[in-house]
Amino acid sequence: MNMTSASKKTVYGDYLQLGKLLECQEPYSGSEQKPAHDEMLFIIVHQVYELWFKQIIHDLDSVLDLMAPNPMSEKGLCTVVARLNRIKEIIKLLIAKLDVLETMKPMDFLDFRHFLGTMSGFQSHQFRLLEIKLGLSSCDRVTPSKCPYAKDFTSIQQEKLNATETATSLFSKVQEWLERTPFLENGSFSFKLVYKEAVDSMLKHEKKRIESLTGLTEKEKKMQDLRLNDLSENYGKLANPEIYDQLLREGKRCLSYKSTLAAVFIESYSNEPILHMPHQFLHAALEVDRLLSLWRFRHALMVQKMIGTKGGTGGSLGYAYLIKTVEEYQIFSDFHDLSTLLIPRFLLPDLGSDVKRDLGFFYKTT
Numbered sequence: 001m002n003m004t005s006a007s008k009k010t011v012y013g014d015y016l017q018l019g020k021l022l023e024c025q026e027p028y029s030g031s032e033q034k035p036a037h038d039e040m041l042f043i044i045v046h047q048v049y050e051l052w053f054k055q056i057i058h059d060l061d062s063v064l065d066l067m068a069p070n071p072m073s074e075k076g077l078c079t080v081v082a083r084l085n086r087i088k089e090i091i092k093l094l095i096a097k098l099d100v101l102e103t104m105k106p107m108d109f110l111d112f113r114h115f116l117g118t119m120s121g122f123q124s125h126q127f128r129l130l131e132i133k134l135g136l137s138s139c140d141r142v143t144p145s146k147c148p149y150a151k152d153f154t155s156i157q158q159e160k161l162n163a164t165e166t167a168t169s170l171f172s173k174v175q176e177w178l179e180r181t182p183f184l185e186n187g188s189f190s191f192k193l194v195y196k197e198a199v200d201s202m203l204k205h206e207k208k209r210i211e212s213l214t215g216l217t218e219k220e221k222k223m224q225d226l227r228l229n230d231l232s233e234n235y236g237k238l239a240n241p242e243i244y245d246q247l248l249r250e251g252k253r254c255l256s257y258k259s260t261l262a263a264v265f266i267e268s269y270s271n272e273p274i275l276h277m278p279h280q281f282l283h284a285a286l287e288v289d290r291l292l293s294l295w296r297f298r299h300a301l302m303v304q305k306m307i308g309t310k311g312g313t314g315g316s317l318g319y320a321y322l323i324k325t326v327e328e329y330q331i332f333s334d335f336h337d338l339s340t341l342l343i344p345r346f347l348l349p350d351l352g353s354d355v356k357r358d359l360g361f362f363y364k365t366t
């Protein structure tokens with residue numbers, strides 16, 4: 001604080017502009033009759049959400065800025081993790097806050113729902129910005145013909161959405177960062193090759209185990225074969241780059257081959273000192289996405305409780321639309337099923353002394 005601001009008389013209400021803030025709750029139901037009691041709660045809950053969206057965007061913007069340099073500094077990575085963790089905590093709050101709104105009964109909501117006209121959370125500009133900054137692109141959206149997602153925004157708001165869509169999202173930043181992971185190819189060490197060898201020997205081992213099983217019925221044998229096929233198909237995705245690229249082309253994966261390989265490497269060897277922070281970073285990004293899906297799910301259930309299967313005021317199918325977005329709007333869906341590609345610790349390839357040395361922190365004593 002500089003001398004001028006320190007000597008300025010600071011008053012709580014002025015600093016927080018409470019005069020303005022507390023004047024902004026005007027129930028529509030009150031303009032014609034006695035206001036519906038719960039409309040005040042409805043307004044305040046939405047306003048508080050918008051304030052938290054503002055904070056999330058503020059933190060997310062700083063994360064994207066910190067990730068802009070190539071390569072990003074380690075110090076920068078610590079701050080990125082701290083800010084993503086804060087966003088996580090805020091979204092947890094947003095989920096819990098729906099409990100407060102649910103103290104309003106569906107009949108209480110019906111007392112003022114008709115005053116809302118075509119207004120809807122669908123028109124939350126900040127929520128759209130936030131989704132886009134995380135990495136949701138307009139072609140991934142569930143847009144029932146009746147309600148293109150940006151239909152109700154002003155031209156200035158639409159311009160901002162378009163500009164945000166062309167800017168770099170958290171998803172692309174994470175992908176770029178993963179692609180730069182060192183250690184995957186290190187001297188004579190190639191993680192791609194040792195991973196493939198480990199997968200091949202794991203599948204051989206599993207096949208032998210199945211063949212050695214005695215006393216199985218035909219049905220049980222078939223089940224075991226199916227399981228082996230599943231295993232081979234799942235691990236084959238990463239063990240064979242051509243298969244992976246085909247899945248990418250078909251839209252069944254979204255992260256590039258290189259970044260997925262790096263994510264598996266970081267997850268598999270997260271005990272190595274140098275990988276602690278990258279591991280925390282990946283998990284923080286993943287958790288933000290997972291918690292946002294949880295909010296979508298929780299919001300959809302609340303909507304079902306409040307309005308059943310009626311359509312939304314914004315023109316969508318209501319619950320049916322919202323529940324679809326839970327899975328389809330996951331940004332890091334490839335990370336969510338990363339475990340499918342992990343090899344058990346006892347089968348993990350040895351990294352060799354050179355790579356192990358590079359992954360550790362060492363003091364030179366001489």
Ligand code: HEM
Pocket residue numbers: 045046049050101109119120121122123124127299302303306307311312313314315316317318319321322325
């Ligand atoms: C009684 C409470 C609520 C009801 C009945 C409700 C209902 C709905 C419905 C039906 C939709 C789908 C769009 C439409 O056709 O209108 C929607 C979307 C949305 N609502 Fe709510 N909502 C409620 C509370 C909230 C709250 C507290 C927030 C917090 C800001 C919120 C934020 C959103 C957002 C961001 C969307 C867009 C979701 C998307 O398109 O992915 N809603 N809401």
